[in-house]
Amino acid sequence: MSKVLVLAESREGSLRNVSFEAIAAGKKISGGGEVVAVLLGDAAGEQAAELGAFGADRVVTVEHPHLKQYTSDGYGQALMAVIEQENPEAIVFGHTALGKDLSPKIAAKLQVGLVSDVTDIEGEGDEAIFIRPIYSGKAFEKVKLKDDVKFITVRPNNIAPLAKEEGRAAEVSSLSVDITNLRTIIKEVVRKSTDGVDLSEAKVVVAGGRGVKSADGFAPLKELADLLGGAVGASRGACDADYVDYSLQIGQTGKVVTPDLYIAAGISGAIQHLAGMSNSKVIVAINKDPEANIFKVADYGIVGDLFEVIPMLTEEFRAVLSK
């Protein structure tokens, strides 16, 4: 039994799903021990209850004006103070932009190993083995940490969160930390990502390629994605052709996604694109070319014009889901 520290992360005021997944990962590593979630921000306390409902035993908050926006210096100082107080045997972050940026700094400060981008965990406690994709998902490795402190980041959408228990309360405490000498000053954040569902955490992704032919061509894809509570993605070809912003690009360069359902429309399936989505749970390919590479990784395929098929799919889902 061990104590595990989990960094909770929010986006636009609500906790990210990956935080609940990280708690589940923490529970597993702890072997029945204690999971302590950490909330950093300028009004961090509000979200503590939800973390409890998803399995955190305790919540430590650090509130400071310098934590309103993420900087590696500010978050690094706050988190090191929490680590010193709690002395955890394991630490779990989400493998998000923030987690990727901050975790190597903390690992270097603690002089420990770090297993990044974990998609599954076998065993628990000291025996825990972490599974992660390598070579852009073309292979997997199982990794053990030799240190006393087990530090991992978990890829969103892979480790199932624990069932939410309304009313399950976590003990909340706050820690006051002096945060000084921020070397980075954030001037502005320009939001380019589409509203609503975050692509890397979406359960459903509807992605378009060159076959979508224009920016307007993405409208039916967006309609289907909205209906299914999902997000729109794109191949590099579609981004290069300026149909959509690069923030939507899925692939080796771009985002790696592992949704429950990936619908590829008008995407040929270049190896670089497959690197970003081939580990999705279920893949549907829609393409006019029956020889397209995407059909090789698809679970279900429809050979046809996406501009006919996608609207039909939207109608059919709408009919079925409204029942």
Place this chain on the structure above:
Amino acid sequence: MNIYVLVKRTFDTEEKIVVSGGHIQEDGAEFIINPYDEYAIEEAIQVRDAHGGEVTVITMGDEEAEKQLRTALAMGADKAVLINTEDVEDLDQFSAAHILAEYLKDKEADLILAGNVAIDGGSGQVGPRVAELLGINYVTTITNLEINGDTVAIKRDVEGDTEELETKLPLLVTAQQGLNEPRYPSLPGIMKAKKKPLEELELDDLDIDEDDVEAKTETVEIYLPPKKEAGKVLQGDLQDQVKELVGLLRTEAKVI
């Protein structure tokens, strides 16, 4: 300006991965400069051309990595350093960062660049770890870099959003796609590269004891994802195919 670029030799993205005896088969595979490191090299050259100074590319590995260093020199880097770790077993991100930081600690680098992630190991740890060990600031996944005196204005990609920030030199940055278009080495560049200095160092030269950089992680198994069964390409009238697909997604795949 004293500029360093951390470079990794990686598998070509198009290579098929074969696992045998618990290792990725490397025989006959094509190797390249990690694509994200190419952005870092290109940016380093552009910064040098605008502000003066020198670009040194560094890599770790065996002598095979000379080829990638020569490519970087042909692109326009001035000097190259190969830290030979051929005989060192058990290296991970902790080890790599310590070795690189040990080399860099007395170099008074103004700017260090690296790729934001290597396409083989995919952890993205080494850059920020090196910065932390050197006690300098870092900014990851940058898409734009402007240097004015010792002030640096940066745009970085944060899951699709763009963060605009300001910081100071000395600094380590990691490159994201979109930072620039890496140049191809020109023929004169390739000729010149042959004469540029390429220093080879052993851990001993850096006063590093192998035990001090022993990996903190241990890979116990490498395996390929289970081969996917050939998917089901639906047949018949398009409207019926769509109905069937929705049915399958709900009852067989159970994802909706």
